[in-house]
Amino acid sequence: MSKILRVNMNDMDYKWEEVPKKYSTYAGRAMTTAIVHDEVEATCDPLRENNKVVVSPGLLAGTPAPSSGRISFGGKSPLTGTIKEANAGGLSGTRLGNLGIRAIVIEGMPETKKDWYSLYVSKDDVELLKTNDYAGIGLYDLIGRVWKKYDTRPGIVGCGVAGQRKNKSAGIFGNNIENTDPGRYAGRGGLGAVLGSKRLVAIISDDKGADRPKPKDKDLFDEGRKKLAEALDEHPVTGKLEDDDGNPYGGLKNYGTNVLMNILNEAGGLPSRGFSSGRFNGASKISGEAVHELVDKTKKKFGDKAEGMYGHPCHPGCIMACSNVVPYEKTGKAHVSPLEYESAWSLGTNLVIDNLEHVAELNRLCNDLGLDTIEAGNTIAMFMESGQIDYGDGEAAIKLLKEAYKEDSVVGKLISSGAKIAGETFGVTRIPVVKGQSLPAYDPRPIRGIGVTYATSTMGADHTSGYTIAAEILGIKGDVSDPREMKKAELSRNFQATTAYIDSSGYCLFIAFAILDIDKGFEGMTQTVNGFLGDEVDVTKYGLKVLEMERDFNRNAGFTKEDDRLPEFFRTEPLPPHDVTFDVPDDELDAVYKDM
Amino acid sequence: MKLYATLRCFAPEGTEIGESFPVEIDDGTVKQVLSKLGISEERAKIIMVNGVRVKDADAPLKEGDLLVVFPPVGGG
Numbered sequence: 001m002s003k004i005l006r007v008n009m010n011d012m013d014y015k016w017e018e019v020p021k022k023y024s025t026y027a028g029r030a031m032t033t034a035i036v037h038d039e040v041e042a043t044c045d046p047l048r049e050n051n052k053v054v055v056s057p058g059l060l061a062g063t064p065a066p067s068s069g070r071i072s073f074g075g076k077s078p079l080t081g082t083i084k085e086a087n088a089g090g091l092s093g094t095r096l097g098n099l100g101i102r103a104i105v106i107e108g109m110p111e112t113k114k115d116w117y118s119l120y121v122s123k124d125d126v127e128l129l130k131t132n133d134y135a136g137i138g139l140y141d142l143i144g145r146v147w148k149k150y151d152t153r154p155g156i157v158g159c160g161v162a163g164q165r166k167n168k169s170a171g172i173f174g175n176n177i178e179n180t181d182p183g184r185y186a187g188r189g190g191l192g193a194v195l196g197s198k199r200l201v202a203i204i205s206d207d208k209g210a211d212r213p214k215p216k217d218k219d220l221f222d223e224g225r226k227k228l229a230e231a232l233d234e235h236p237v238t239g240k241l242e243d244d245d246g247n248p249y250g251g252l253k254n255y256g257t258n259v260l261m262n263i264l265n266e267a268g269g270l271p272s273r274g275f276s277s278g279r280f281n282g283a284s285k286i287s288g289e290a291v292h293e294l295v296d297k298t299k300k301k302f303g304d305k306a307e308g309m310y311g312h313p314c315h316p317g318c319i320m321a322c323s324n325v326v327p328y329e330k331t332g333k334a335h336v337s338p339l340e341y342e343s344a345w346s347l348g349t350n351l352v353i354d355n356l357e358h359v360a361e362l363n364r365l366c367n368d369l370g371l372d373t374i375e376a377g378n379t380i381a382m383f384m385e386s387g388q389i390d391y392g393d394g395e396a397a398i399k400l401l402k403e404a405y406k407e408d409s410v411v412g413k414l415i416s417s418g419a420k421i422a423g424e425t426f427g428v429t430r431i432p433v434v435k436g437q438s439l440p441a442y443d444p445r446p447i448r449g450i451g452v453t454y455a456t457s458t459m460g461a462d463h464t465s466g467y468t469i470a471a472e473i474l475g476i477k478g479d480v481s482d483p484r485e486m487k488k489a490e491l492s493r494n495f496q497a498t499t500a501y502i503d504s505s506g507y508c509l510f511i512a513f514a515i516l517d518i519d520k521g522f523e524g525m526t527q528t529v530n531g532f533l534g535d536e537v538d539v540t541k542y543g544l545k546v547l548e549m550e551r552d553f554n555r556n557a558g559f560t561k562e563d564d565r566l567p568e569f570f571r572t573e574p575l576p577p578h579d580v581t582f583d584v585p586d587d588e589l590d591a592v593y594k595d596m
Numbered sequence: 597m598k599l600y601a602t603l604r605c606f607a608p609e610g611t612e613i614g615e616s617f618p619v620e621i622d623d624g625t626v627k628q629v630l631s632k633l634g635i636s637e638e639r640a641k642i643i644m645v646n647g648v649r650v651k652d653a654d655a656p657l658k659e660g661d662l663l664v665v666f667p668p669v670g671g672g
Contacts (some may be wrong), residue, residue: 236602236639237670248602255601257671262600262614266664268647284614288671289601293613322671341671467672473649474670475641513670577647 002102002213005126007119009198010049010108012128019102025537027059029085029503030546031103032074036083037549039105042556046078046190047166047197053106055096055157055203058087058506062097062213065225065528066232068506069093069315071157071174072186076557079168079190079375079418080435080460083553086191087503089314089323090174090184092155095205097213097506099123109198116164116199122152122206134201135164136407138368139182143175146204153179158202160370162404163192167416169375170196173367176323177316181337183363184314187372188462189437190418216534224527228511229319231521235514237474238320241311248292252322252510253311255288257341260469261349262287264442267473268577271443272349273391274381275432278443278575282354286344290356291326302332312337320510326360336364342463345441346377351384351397358394365401371416376401378419378438386426430569435460435559444566445575445582447472452492452584456564456592458550464509466496470516488584489591496592497543504546505529544596551596561590597629598664603640606633616662627653629663642666 004017019026026034032054044050053075060068071093077084096104099121110117116135120127134142139160146156156175160182163170170192174184195201215221232238239250248254264270265283272280284290295308308327313319323338339360347366348359362380366373380397383389389396403412414422419438423431432439437460444451449468457465468491502509507525515521530536570582598616599607608617621628630640630653643650644664645657657663 236641236668247605251601251667251669252671255669255671259601259669260671263642263666263669265614266598266600266644266647266666267649284612287613289604289613463672469672470670473642475668510670510672 002100005101005104005121007104007106007128008108009106009110009117009200012110014126014128025533025535025542027102027504028056028070028072028506029074029087029500030542031056031504032072032085033083033546033549035103035105036074036076037553040076042076042553043558044076046076046081046194049109051076051194051197053191053194053198055104055106056102057093057096059504060506060528060532061093063215063532064212064317065221065507066229067318067320067508067511069097069317070506070508071096072503073172073191075191075194077189077191077460078166078193080437081557082435082458082460082559083550084189084191084459085503086172086186086188088172088174088184088186089318089508090155090157090176091153091315092157092174092203092205093506094316095155095207096121098207098210099205100210100213104203106195106198106200113199116201118158118202118204119200120204120206122208123210131201136161139173139370140368142202143179143182146202147179150204150206152206152208155205156202158200159192159195160368162370162416163196164201165407165413165416166193166196167413168193168418168421169371169379169416171370171372173370176337177313180334181367183337183367185367185372187374189459192370215532217531219531220527221531224524224531227520227524228515228528231514231518231524232319232511235517237513238510252320255292256310256322256324256338258288258291258339258344260341260441261344262289263473267446269443269446269473270345270349271439271441273352274350274385274430275439275443276430278446279577280349280352280354282352283349285354286348286356286359288341291324291339294329294356295324295327298327298329298332306332307334308332314338318508320508322510329357335360336367339363342441343373343377346374347380349441350377350381352392353394353397355394358398361398362401365398369404369416371404374440375418375438376415378432379415379417379422382419382422382426382428382431383415385423385428385430388426431567433461434566435563437461442469443575444570445580446578448582448584449488449491451566451570451582452488452589452592453496455566455589456492457496458547458554465499466492467499467509467512468492468495470512489588493592496547497540500543500546501539504542548596551593564589598662600664600666601669602667603635603665606635624657625653626650626655626657626663629657630665635665639667640665641668
């Protein structure tokens with residue numbers, strides 16, 4: 001039933017394969033990592049023909065398990081040189097899950113670099129289509145054209161002009177449920193450029209006529225999904241929109257991920273002005289609360305015509321619904337969807353821009369161009385750090401980012417190439433990257449556990465790979481002790497292993513907020529996975545196996561423990577207001593993966 | 597004091613997001629302030645005094661301190 005589709009771009013051919021026995025429990029990140037580990041030469045050039053792009057819906061994608069429709073993409077990253085997995089919501093996880101496809105492996109590249117292609121997959125059909133009209137255009141335009149051609153509401157993933165030009169900040173986009181925005185990004189690590197190097201613009205998945213995947217042990221699966229759904233609904237982070245009195249209740253449904261903006265600001269761990277301050281005066285103006293207010297205001301003013309939303313699901317069957325649609329204040333029409341915390345931070349706070357409309361516009365441009373918002377924001381910061389434009393100048397930042405549309409613009413290429421390349425080009429010595437990938441929205445100096453994750457993650461600086469913030473700042477999983485007393489290495493390792501399991505299951509990582517606090521939620525998660533597989537899988541062992549393969553790939557690519565370090569300035573420049581540096585010793589960083 | 601997210605409804609009407617408002621109490625603990633405003637301790641998940649996290653509601657306060665309270669939140 002489950003199968004692997006192998007697409008060869010050398011001779012424009014494809015074949016179906018059975019899932020090998022050793023991969024029988026693998027999907028999502030475990031699957032992309034296993035295939036990349038086993039098939040891709042670790043020392044290969046990420047943008048030449050020996051690299052591969054592996055697409056894998058999470059194990060439970062397409063099933064009625066709540067919030068389980070994520071999709072993973074893997075390959076060797078052109079940004080970091082490491083193995084890479086990036087995942088996203090959108091429609092494609094569900095569509096491919098329903099088609100019974102455990103993985104699509106894209107390999108080789110066409111000999112002549114003239115034409116652009118799209119892969120179309122449906123119940124009875126696989127086609128490699130020449131689609132030159134999808135290349136060189138904005139992604140809002142592209143997704144509209146695809147849905148005009150296919151009336152079955154297909155999932156679409158692919159690369160925009162940034163990926164087509166092999167720029168290192170290019171993410172893999174996905175259309176949202178309504179097909180109004182290409183903003184469901186597996187953004188990090190430049191995998192969009194790998195897809196572009198294969199001359200593949202889009203993968204279109206159409207599940208018309210296909211049945212939902214069936215669990216092997218239906219009773220166990222159903223028991224599990226009910227428990228998990230209850231836990232998610234109950235928890236104040238992931239739960240319902242309003243309480244019985246009609247007041248806002250669930251944090252994510254009301255404010256989205258951007259509920260974090262104010263809390264990190266108050267905690268003094270919100271990086272601003274290119275990681276030189278832990279607070280930003282304008283933070284509240286671009287926070288989740290501000291978006292909530294704007295949505296309510298435009299709804300009142302424009303009634304049914306208002307398009308702004310919160311409590312918006314990013315994939316079919318998501319009951320946490322943390323996505324949003326940010327409206328234009330003047331018209332109530334949709335401006336961008338979603339505006340996430342990381343993006344509002346990278347394109348707003350970090351650049352000292354507190355104008356919500358400017359921030360939304362920068363995000364919309366990234367979505368249209370096919371750029372990772374975190375990398376793009378950090379890259380613009382390098383232009384500001386070196387005085388090319390001023391911190392706080394939103395209009396200048398928008399003008400700068402628009403250069404990326406022009407094929408012959410050198411500035412446009414630089415802005416799409418990541419913080420490391422831009423920073424080094426300008427002689428900046430405060431470049432916030434680990435293994436070439438720029439840091440997200442938590443300063444590692446006052447919040448040291450996340451610094452350990454940034455340093456040791458197999459992916460380069462990445463908050464999602466071991467989200468210690470949940471314990472360090474948010475108090476998930478019981479009481480929070482003084483962060484300085486916590487064993488940072490142990491904390492980070494546990495989060496990294498559990499995360500690798502969740503990233504493989506199809507579940508959104510945010511179920512962690514509920515399952516770490518509510519035992520029946522954790523039980524529900526494992527029962528659905530075990531019930532689906534008809535096999536028992538140990539969460540930590542499974543996660544550690546994934547990490548082991550990733551570490552092994554990176555070692556073969558030439559990475560050593562000296563690469564598991566933060567840039568020097570985090571150790572030497574104290575961050576106001578707490579005036580602390582990153583003081584976790586190297587041997588504690590090395591302890592995270594001492595055995596692998 | 598500053599209140600955020602789902603606790604904003606406990607702030608005086610018209611308080612902007614991120615704006616602080618004064619609270620007068622006799623006995624200076626976090627618990628006193630919460631009870632004065634009608635916020636249950638369960639909802640006051642994250643408490644900061646002058647930007648530093650405090651673990652429990654018995655933490656003492658003195659005149660001029662900035663108390664910031666968040667409900668349980670998460671994201672990323």
